[in-house]
Amino acid sequence: MDTNRKLTDKTGKKPPTPSHKYSFRLNEEQNIRFNELLCKAGLEHNRSRFIVKRIFEEEFVVIKRDPSKVQFVARLNDFYFQFQKLANNCAPVKVI
Incomplete structure (x- = not known):
C-alpha cells in the first residue's frame, strides 16, 4: 500500500472540507440588538465569525485604534x- 498518498483527488484539487450552513430569522428588535452587539465587538465585516464565537462562548478580542495615539506613537x-x-553619526568620531 502506498502510505504517501497526496491529499488531492484525481483532478489535482483538494477535496472540499465538510461544512454545515444554518440560517435563522430575527424580528426588528432582535436585529437592532444584534447590530449593536456587532458594533460593540467591532466585527461588522464578519458576522459569521461573530455568531460562531458567541454560540460557543469563545473569547474574542476587540482592538480599537485611537487616531491620536497613532499620531503620538509615530512622532x-x-x-x-x-x-x-545622532548616535550613528557620532560613532566614527569616538573611534578617532
Whole structure:
C-alpha cells in the first residue's frame, strides 16, 4: 500500500472540507440588538465569525485604534530615530 498518498483527488484539487450552513430569522428588535452587539465587538465585516464565537462562548478580542495615539506613537518613533541617527553619526568620531 502506498502510505504517501497526496491529499488531492484525481483532478489535482483538494477535496472540499465538510461544512454545515444554518440560517435563522430575527424580528426588528432582535436585529437592532444584534447590530449593536456587532458594533460593540467591532466585527461588522464578519458576522459569521461573530455568531460562531458567541454560540460557543469563545473569547474574542476587540482592538480599537485611537487616531491620536497613532499620531503620538509615530512622532515618538521619529524622535527615537533622530537620536539613533545622532548616535550613528557620532560613532566614527569616538573611534578617532
